[in-house]
Amino acid sequence: MESDDCNCFSLLQVVDLFESVRLNLASIVFFWSAQCGLTQDATTRLMQQLKKTQLSVDSGGGVDSVTLALTLALLYAFDLSILQRLEDTDPLVQEHPLLVEKNFIPTLLRELSSITGWASPGIGKAIFEMYHIYLYI
Numbered sequence: 001m002e003s004d005d006c007n008c009f010s011l012l013q014v015v016d017l018f019e020s021v022r023l024n025l026a027s028i029v030f031f032w033s034a035q036c037g038l039t040q041d042a043t044t045r046l047m048q049q050l051k052k053t054q055l056s057v058d059s060g061g062g063v064d065s066v067t068l069a070l071t072l073a074l075l076y077a078f079d080l081s082i083l084q085r086l087e088d089t090d091p092l093v094q095e096h097p098l099l100v101e102k103n104f105i106p107t108l109l110r111e112l113s114s115i116t117g118w119a120s121p122g123i124g125k126a127i128f129e130m131y132h133i134y135l136y137i
Helices: 011-036 040-052 065-078 104-112 121-136
Strands: none
Touching: 011 065, 040 065, 040 104, 040 121, 065 121, 104 121
16 A cells, blocks of 8 residues: 555644644533533532643743633633522522532632642632632622
């Protein structure tokens, strides 16, 4: 079999495909979090993943899209603005994971009590600060 007949992917194509899949998965987590919040388990796992994430920049000098989407997904997990828009008796409020799961907030406080141990302390500090802003709004 000659190499011209082979339908092989180049390494660059494989890397591009991998990055595309990563971004699509991060986007799904973001949309899931924005629409209905994340469970305690999902939030804890996301936070653990972000703690291990090395900050990388994209070609424009900003945070890469995957890290940004996952960070925003975590921030949406803290969002309780639903309480300002809906009545306490609304099913969306009664089913919100942050309000339903009893150990959720203490677990978040424990996880966010320190930004040490983050591979990229800037991400940890941003999440830590935003969480505290959410507490006071």
